[in-house]
Amino acid sequence: MKYVDEFRDPVAAQALLKKIEKLSEKLDKPLAFMEVCGGHTHTIYRHGLEHLLPKSVEFIHGPGCPVCVIPLGRVDDALWLANRPGVIFTTFGDMMRVPGTEGSLQQAKARGCDVRFVYSPLDALQIARENPDREVVFFAVGFETTAPSTAVALDRAQKENIRNFSIFCNHVRIEPPLRAIMALDQGRISGFIGPGHVATIVGSKAFDFIPRDYGLPVVVTGFEPLDILQAVEMLLEQYVSGDVAAGQARVENQYARVVLEEGNAAALALMDRVFVQRDTFEWRGLGFIEHSGLGIAPGYERFDAEKRFNLPNLRVADPPACECGSVLTGSLKPWQCSVFGTACTPANPVGTCMVSPEGACAAYYNFGRVDPALAAALV
Numbered sequence: 001m002k003y004v005d006e007f008r009d010p011v012a013a014q015a016l017l018k019k020i021e022k023l024s025e026k027l028d029k030p031l032a033f034m035e036v037c038g039g040h041t042h043t044i045y046r047h048g049l050e051h052l053l054p055k056s057v058e059f060i061h062g063p064g065c066p067v068c069v070i071p072l073g074r075v076d077d078a079l080w081l082a083n084r085p086g087v088i089f090t091t092f093g094d095m096m097r098v099p100g101t102e103g104s105l106q107q108a109k110a111r112g113c114d115v116r117f118v119y120s121p122l123d124a125l126q127i128a129r130e131n132p133d134r135e136v137v138f139f140a141v142g143f144e145t146t147a148p149s150t151a152v153a154l155d156r157a158q159k160e161n162i163r164n165f166s167i168f169c170n171h172v173r174i175e176p177p178l179r180a181i182m183a184l185d186q187g188r189i190s191g192f193i194g195p196g197h198v199a200t201i202v203g204s205k206a207f208d209f210i211p212r213d214y215g216l217p218v219v220v221t222g223f224e225p226l227d228i229l230q231a232v233e234m235l236l237e238q239y240v241s242g243d244v245a246a247g248q249a250r251v252e253n254q255y256a257r258v259v260l261e262e263g264n265a266a267a268l269a270l271m272d273r274v275f276v277q278r279d280t281f282e283w284r285g286l287g288f289i290e291h292s293g294l295g296i297a298p299g300y301e302r303f304d305a306e307k308r309f310n311l312p313n314l315r316v317a318d319p320p321a322c323e324c325g326s327v328l329t330g331s332l333k334p335w336q337c338s339v340f341g342t343a344c345t346p347a348n349p350v351g352t353c354m355v356s357p358e359g360a361c362a363a364y365y366n367f368g369r370v371d372p373a374l375a376a377a378l379v
Contacts, residue, residue, distance in 0.1 A: 007224030038065030038358025121153035176292035203263025285325025324351035
């Protein structure tokens with residue numbers, strides 16, 4: 001396949017669905033597959049894939065939205081930085097609207113703070129070059145997918161000796177939260193639709209721990225409808241063939257057109273030089289998880305905004321009505337949250353899952369997914 005529309009071919013989709021139906025008839029129990037990445041969640045609900053599958057196959061949401069996992073306290077720290085005199089605070093667009101206890105960065109900008117939306121940390125570095133009399137801070141978020149671009153900016157700032165640039169680092173690793181979810185899981189999860197974007201950096205082998213330690217299959221997957229349907233077929237094949245029952249579950253790479261088993265060696269080497277693993281890091285919905293966050297390495301610590309500005313390191317509980325934590329761990333469907341679609345909408349988000357285009361709540365809201373019982377009653 002060469003073009004995007006080929007990955008949305010209805011004839012090919014029907015053929016895959018027939019294979020999935022035949023495989024599902026051989027199952028001895030229902031299966032639930034967790035799509036780790038929010039990009040997968042949006043493809044599933046944009047194209048109605050959950051309605052095309054047999055009733056014995058279910059999708060469960062995972063923690064793979066980089067904006068969604070940022071805890072409220074780190075957002076408040078970002079707001080504190082944006083309010084410092086002389087600071088130009090830069091961030092990706094999604095983070096502009098994430099609510100803190102005293103509003104969002106977008107609202108801080110409206111109040112007069114110099115908050116700027118950028119497409120890349122290199123854009124933030126350019127702003128620092130152009131404003132040598134101002135402190136420029138970049139709000140770095142995301143999994144291993146976005147961490148290499150932050151590492152490039154840090155390395156370039158070091159080589160150019162740019163003194164007015166720093167990073168508020170909130171990069172996280174994919175393995176620890178998946179282990180945390182498996183520790184909480186009570187047999188709900190039957191396998192994983194692995195995050196293709198993360199895997200382009202860390203490689204498909206980074207998910208070997210799931211079949212090895214938990215006996216569950218993983219298929220690293222692309223982001224088009226046919227990608228996800230083929231991933232479901234591949235996961236079912238491992239069950240129907242008896243491989244899972246025999247303890248021979250494995251990681252398969254459906255996204256071979258992009259993902260290598262070893263990942264991106266150059267990006268991984270740069271990340272190893274620029275970052276260190278934090279002892280612990282806080283996650284929305286999962287609390288503190290050991291070795292799950294990336295901090296800035298000692299050789300680059302003069303670019304560490306947490307040390308440069310002596311951050312308050314606020315720790316704040318989520319709003320009582322917000323169920324983002326339960327949604328991120330797959331324990332709750334968005335429509336089961338009491339404020340979904342009422343007090344919490346994309347225009348007025350209460351939690352992060354409604355802010356980001358990759359958030360499960362935004363996907364459900366934008367594509368009309370509601371309580372099935374209520375939907376049936378309205379027909």
